[in-house]
Structures are given as C-alpha cells and as structure tokens.
Amino acid sequence: MPEGVLEIDRVSKRYGNVVALEDMAFAVRAGEMFGFVGSNGAGKTTTMRIALGVLAADSGEVRWNGTPLDLRTRRRIGYMPEERGLYPKMKAADQLAYLGELHGMSTRDARRGAERWTERLGLSERRNDEVQKLSLGNQQRVQLAAALIHEPDVLILDEPFSGLDPVAVDVMSQVLREMCDSGVPVVFSSHQLELVQRLCDRIGIVRRGRMVAAGTVDELRDSGTATLVVDAPEAPAGWAEGLPGVHVLGTESGRTTLELAEGTDDQAVLGAALATGPVHEFSRRRPELTELFRNVVTEESAA
Structure with a gap:
C-alpha cells in the first residue's frame, strides 16, 4: 500500500436490537497518530475489527486511498488486539518469525525482523523464552512486535499501553512516533487519557457507537x-x-x-x-x- 489515508466511512453494525456502531466516521492521514477514546462498549474494538475484516459491517465502507480494503491491502495492516493473541508455549522470536511469514515475508527476512524488533523493544535477552514465561508487560511488547514485524503501512492498536510500566510506555510511545514520522497512520485506543493527550495529533471521542467529537487536542479543549x-x-x-x-x-x-x-x-x-x-x-x-x-x-x- 502506498502512503495515504485510512477512512472509516459511515460504518454501522447491529447485533439484533443492540446498536454497536451507527454511522461511525473518521479518517487518519499518513504520518498521523489518532487516539480513539470512549467508555467500555462504546464501539472502539468493533470499529477496529471491521477495519481488519474480522467483522462485516451492516453498512458503510473502510477505504485506503479512496479504495475499499480487500484481503491484499489488509495484509499490510499491523494489528494489536486488546486480548493477547500469542501462542503461550512458543518462544517469542520463533513466534514473531512465524507471524512474519504469514504476512508473506521470507524466512530469512522474518528472522531478521524478529531480531530487530525484540532488540528495539528491549526483549533481546528474552527472545528465546516461551511467551507464557514472560511478564505481562513483556508479553505486551511481543504483541507490539507482532504488529510491526512485516513493516506495515497502517497500524491499528487496541489498548497497546495496558499493563505497561512507565519505562515500557516510553519505549512504545517512541516506537509509535517513529512509525508516524515514517508516514504510517497509527490508530490506537486507550483509557489512559493523559497519554492520549500527550501523544496524539488528533483524537476522536466515541459514545454509543457514534463519533461525538473529533479534532486536535487544542480544538477539543477550545470547544469545551x-x-x-x-x-x-x-x-x-x-x-x-x-x-x-x-x-x-x-x-x-x-x-x-x-x-x-x-x-x-x-x-x-x-x-x-x-x-x-x-x-x-x-x-x-x-x-x-x-x-x-x-x-x-x-x-x-x-x-
């Protein structure tokens, strides 16, 4: 995928009589960090899963550079779920290399990517440990490395800072900013609002499946x-x-x-x-x- 804009355009989703999303709409530009905040159950995770194709929308569209996302373009997205999706008995580096190959990387490139990201995220000494033997914070770092292993063109992260100590928060924040600086759009949800305010270029506040406020931090604060x-x-x-x-x-x-x-x-x-x-x-x-x-x-x- 070339550098461009990720668009969520009037996406709606219902489960019976329950409205999960209603006309959800926002865009994330190249090199922009977008903070997605709202109460539990507001629709953040549902939006992310629809963008990835894990869920199907009832209506609306997800586009990249004006074109609806398909399987090929979705493979270029780096996704970090809120629930850790790692194999607990697999070594961290082996798991990262395996996931890289699933994204189409050669075995050699996937191994190099695993080495690069474990080093970058401070996991060099733990890369040969089973995931289940890592602390929750280090498991979270492995999960981020899994989203980055294939050098994605878009990053979608669901509560990436959950369970991290202050040092790990700083490392992850720096990595995400570097990805933005390279032109990658980054979307992440978080309940750590001070962190969202500090890191994000723009923020969207979600309520009951709808985007009720969006803009830069200054724009939102001035609108209060x-x-x-x-x-x-x-x-x-x-x-x-x-x-x-x-x-x-x-x-x-x-x-x-x-x-x-x-x-x-x-x-x-x-x-x-x-x-x-x-x-x-x-x-x-x-x-x-x-x-x-x-x-x-x-x-x-x-x-």
Missing part, C-alpha cells in the same frame, strides 16, 4: 465550556451570582471559578470583578481531555 479563574480578594461573597451566562463553580481564598455559557462576554465579567476592587488574576482555563471525556460519559449516563 469556558472556565474563568478570578482572584478578586476584596470581592464580597456571591459577587458573580446573577451575571448573565455565568455559573459559579466555587470560591476559595478569594479565587472564584466561573463557568461561562457559550457567547458570554468575559470582559463584562472582568468589569464586574474590578467594580469590587483590585483583580490579581483573571485567566481562562481550558479543560483537559479527562474533563472532556468525563462530560461525554455524564451525558451518556443522563441520556
């Missing part, structure tokens, strides 16, 4: 509810109550945190604060990804 922190030490209690479009979240030691409705003039809030005396701080705080995600979950529970 505006929050102001005002430090007006001489302001009387409740000074901001009743201001149009303003909801007081709390006050502590003279610092008041306010939530502004869309379109509210923050300068009017500043004027009200100055009318009470000096203002030592007047700052707009953007929500972190964790807060945005929590809001989505809250909306889902209330629906």
Whole structure:
C-alpha cells in the first residue's frame, strides 16, 4: 500500500436490537497518530475489527486511498488486539518469525525482523523464552512486535499501553512516533487519557457507537465550556451570582471559578470583578481531555 489515508466511512453494525456502531466516521492521514477514546462498549474494538475484516459491517465502507480494503491491502495492516493473541508455549522470536511469514515475508527476512524488533523493544535477552514465561508487560511488547514485524503501512492498536510500566510506555510511545514520522497512520485506543493527550495529533471521542467529537487536542479543549479563574480578594461573597451566562463553580481564598455559557462576554465579567476592587488574576482555563471525556460519559449516563 502506498502512503495515504485510512477512512472509516459511515460504518454501522447491529447485533439484533443492540446498536454497536451507527454511522461511525473518521479518517487518519499518513504520518498521523489518532487516539480513539470512549467508555467500555462504546464501539472502539468493533470499529477496529471491521477495519481488519474480522467483522462485516451492516453498512458503510473502510477505504485506503479512496479504495475499499480487500484481503491484499489488509495484509499490510499491523494489528494489536486488546486480548493477547500469542501462542503461550512458543518462544517469542520463533513466534514473531512465524507471524512474519504469514504476512508473506521470507524466512530469512522474518528472522531478521524478529531480531530487530525484540532488540528495539528491549526483549533481546528474552527472545528465546516461551511467551507464557514472560511478564505481562513483556508479553505486551511481543504483541507490539507482532504488529510491526512485516513493516506495515497502517497500524491499528487496541489498548497497546495496558499493563505497561512507565519505562515500557516510553519505549512504545517512541516506537509509535517513529512509525508516524515514517508516514504510517497509527490508530490506537486507550483509557489512559493523559497519554492520549500527550501523544496524539488528533483524537476522536466515541459514545454509543457514534463519533461525538473529533479534532486536535487544542480544538477539543477550545470547544469545551469556558472556565474563568478570578482572584478578586476584596470581592464580597456571591459577587458573580446573577451575571448573565455565568455559573459559579466555587470560591476559595478569594479565587472564584466561573463557568461561562457559550457567547458570554468575559470582559463584562472582568468589569464586574474590578467594580469590587483590585483583580490579581483573571485567566481562562481550558479543560483537559479527562474533563472532556468525563462530560461525554455524564451525558451518556443522563441520556
């Protein structure tokens, strides 16, 4: 597959009366890392399995460079499932070489690939150990190596950082960034939202099988509810109550945190604060990804 764009176009999937996906749509460009986040059961794994051809969509299409994916192009995808799909009694390097051959590599190239990736992922001393004798974190590294062994053109990873210690997280993060830098689109799901915010070029938030928000971290944070922190030490209690479009979240030691409705003039809030005396701080705080995600979950529970 040449360098290009992976498109999930209005993909839907039902199991009886249960809607797993409804018009799921997003695209991942060459060299882009896309974070796929949502509650358990939101549809992330189902989307990935449809992209791989493991599941069939009821409607919609998965395309690479504008062409529907077929068996040949899907062989060029590197996939890391959330559930480890390794043979427990097989040596790590032998398993990687075997999987490489299944992807069409020669025995020689597959062996070289296994040696390269075990070294790159810090498994050199454990490459001849049976997988079942490895720690969960090292099994996760082997699983990533299995997704990379055939030098894929697209990477799809389901919870790749699960169970990893901080050092292993750093190693895996660096490898994924290197893959992006080489032009490979990378899609991964994770519940570690701080990590998603730090690593990803764009993020999609999924709820009940639908993409409800997508964009860069800055775009998503700017789309959230505006929050102001005002430090007006001489302001009387409740000074901001009743201001149009303003909801007081709390006050502590003279610092008041306010939530502004869309379109509210923050300068009017500043004027009200100055009318009470000096203002030592007047700052707009953007929500972190964790807060945005929590809001989505809250909306889902209330629906």
